[in-house]
Amino acid sequence: MKTYDIYHTSCYLDADMQKKPYIAFHGITKTFPGVKALDDISFDISAGEVHAIVGENGAGKSTLINVVAGNYHPDSGHLEINGDQVRIRNYAEALDMGISVVYQERSLVPNLSVAENIFADRQPRTLLGFINKKKMCEETEKICESIKLEVQPNTLVGSLIPAKQQMVEIAKALSNESELLILDEPTATITEKETEVLFRVIKELKRRGICVIYISHRLLEILEIADRVTVLKDGKYVGTHNISDVKIGDIVKMMVGRDLYTEKYKPSYEKDIVLKVKGLSSKRFFNINFFLKKGEILGFAGLAGSGRTEVARGIIGADSINNGEIYLFNKLVDIKNPEVAIGYGIGYLPEDRKEQGLFLNMAVSNNIVSGSLQIVSKRHIIKEKEITIIANKLKERLNIVCPNVMTRVEQLSGGNQQKVVFAKWLLVDPKILIVDEPTRGVDVGTKSEIYKIIRELSSSGTSIIIISSDLPEILSICDRIYVMHNKRITGELTRNEATEEKIMHYASGIN
Numbered sequence: 001m002k003t004y005d006i007y008h009t010s011c012y013l014d015a016d017m018q019k020k021p022y023i024a025f026h027g028i029t030k031t032f033p034g035v036k037a038l039d040d041i042s043f044d045i046s047a048g049e050v051h052a053i054v055g056e057n058g059a060g061k062s063t064l065i066n067v068v069a070g071n072y073h074p075d076s077g078h079l080e081i082n083g084d085q086v087r088i089r090n091y092a093e094a095l096d097m098g099i100s101v102v103y104q105e106r107s108l109v110p111n112l113s114v115a116e117n118i119f120a121d122r123q124p125r126t127l128l129g130f131i132n133k134k135k136m137c138e139e140t141e142k143i144c145e146s147i148k149l150e151v152q153p154n155t156l157v158g159s160l161i162p163a164k165q166q167m168v169e170i171a172k173a174l175s176n177e178s179e180l181l182i183l184d185e186p187t188a189t190i191t192e193k194e195t196e197v198l199f200r201v202i203k204e205l206k207r208r209g210i211c212v213i214y215i216s217h218r219l220l221e222i223l224e225i226a227d228r229v230t231v232l233k234d235g236k237y238v239g240t241h242n243i244s245d246v247k248i249g250d251i252v253k254m255m256v257g258r259d260l261y262t263e264k265y266k267p268s269y270e271k272d273i274v275l276k277v278k279g280l281s282s283k284r285f286f287n288i289n290f291f292l293k294k295g296e297i298l299g300f301a302g303l304a305g306s307g308r309t310e311v312a313r314g315i316i317g318a319d320s321i322n323n324g325e326i327y328l329f330n331k332l333v334d335i336k337n338p339e340v341a342i343g344y345g346i347g348y349l350p351e352d353r354k355e356q357g358l359f360l361n362m363a364v365s366n367n368i369v370s371g372s373l374q375i376v377s378k379r380h381i382i383k384e385k386e387i388t389i390i391a392n393k394l395k396e397r398l399n400i401v402c403p404n405v406m407t408r409v410e411q412l413s414g415g416n417q418q419k420v421v422f423a424k425w426l427l428v429d430p431k432i433l434i435v436d437e438p439t440r441g442v443d444v445g446t447k448s449e450i451y452k453i454i455r456e457l458s459s460s461g462t463s464i465i466i467i468s469s470d471l472p473e474i475l476s477i478c479d480r481i482y483v484m485h486n487k488r489i490t491g492e493l494t495r496n497e498a499t500e501e502k503i504m505h506y507a508s509g510i511n
Contacts, residue, residue, distance in 0.1 A: 037063040038074070052243075068094065115154065124139065148194075181210060217441065299474040317337040351467070431463065434465045
């Protein structure tokens with residue numbers, strides 16, 4: 001069993017070796033029914049380099065990762081590793097070649113411990129061939145300590161918050177002592193403090209000559225951590241540039257190829273209070289008090305685990321509450337479950353769209369009408385033609401990119417999946433819409449389009465609650481902001497008062 005010390009420096013590569021390509025893509029092309037996901041992609045990545053790959057959702061980033069991981073096989077073209085042409089038939093072969101991937105969607109087993117997940121299928125053994133649990137826990141402690149992850153090896157992964165689960169994924173990849181580490185949106189669910197630790201880890205890996213492919217929609221992160229950036233668009237290679245030679249505007253222009261939605265802020269909310277929460281408490285949050293006005297965009301900020309999502313789930317009846325009152329339009333209501341919430345005109349876009357917001361194996365059209373079947377049915381008979389007409393209208397309105405509305409949602413990019421969830425609730429036409437992490441994992445172009453949708457809903461009188469870990473997002477889109485820390489609301493800020501510093505002040509629990 002190897003000792004996992006990511007800060008060990010004896011194997012650092014010299015500058016000349018770092019300039020040599022570790023992996024090279026030569027004319028990689030991959031086609032799926034109705035779409036060419038990759039079209040003649042060619043570029044290389046050096047040993048000891050942090051190489052960012054960016055592009056809008058659907059640009060081909062995930063497909064390229066899956067080619068490197070052996071999950072997809074290119075229709076034409078080939079890969080070279082250290083100058084040798086290779087064919088990676090599956091992920092097991094990729095691991096043997098020193099390639100590890102931390103996917104955006106977690107691959108952990110919830111009912112297994114942290115140690116069991118990190119060393120899945122490669123547990124240390126005793127001389128008699130039994131699993132050496134003591135050794136496995138010791139090695140888990142070492143690698144978790146190296147990335148400042150405070151968890152016990154025997155803790156079940158399913159009991160951890162999403163941020164810590166993501167760090168376990170990273171620990172699992174690092175434990176392979178890979179030569180190439182691929183990180184797909186690694187900071188999407190972790191805190192700023194954990195991001196700082198991750199960046200320190202990446203810089204140490206770079207010094208050791210390990211190649212890191214970094215994929216993120218957070219362009220400020222790209223500028224901070226990457227050496228070079230490659231831009232993909234619509235499955236095609238746009239270009240590769242040194243980070244020192246480009247600005248965010250340059251990258252956005254290459255990615256998007258169009259003007260982003262921008263709008264001068266115009267408050268459109270009214271004085272009427274549509275939702276009022278008094279003393280709401282449960283096992284997951286305490287004494288929550290706030291109000292929401294008609295047409296207002298209200299933000300909920302705070303660090304991971306602060307209780308923001310839990311409050312939303314309590315309001316819609318997805319989780320039970322112990323005390324408190326909820327008033328809708330000055331009337332006390334009892335919301336026992338999400339179906340009752342919908343009846344009152346409350347919609348909810350969950351943080352995990354794939355697990356809770358979509359039917360992945362169903363068509364785009366069926367997902368869009370899934371919350372409004374009464375509109376497309378008569379005497380319990382579904383009108384398929386009506387479904388198609390409605391779905392096509394919303395596909396056009398929200399610019400959902402897919403071959404047609406009969407395409408299964410699982411075949412769409414993350415950003416377009418998010419648009420499908422929005423389309424479903426637009427059809428329901430709620431009076432109040434709660435949106436949890438509206439732009440997590442989506443590109444700058446799609447993010448701009450989602451902001452436009454939110455503003456249009458607000459202007460039409462829909463009241464919106466946005467839960468987001470993205471402070472620039474909260475500051476740019478919200479009329480008023482509540483901040484949570486340790487399961488309580490610790491601050492309230494108007495749009496004019498709010499700054500990142502003030503939000504973090506309240507989010508850190510500083511009184």
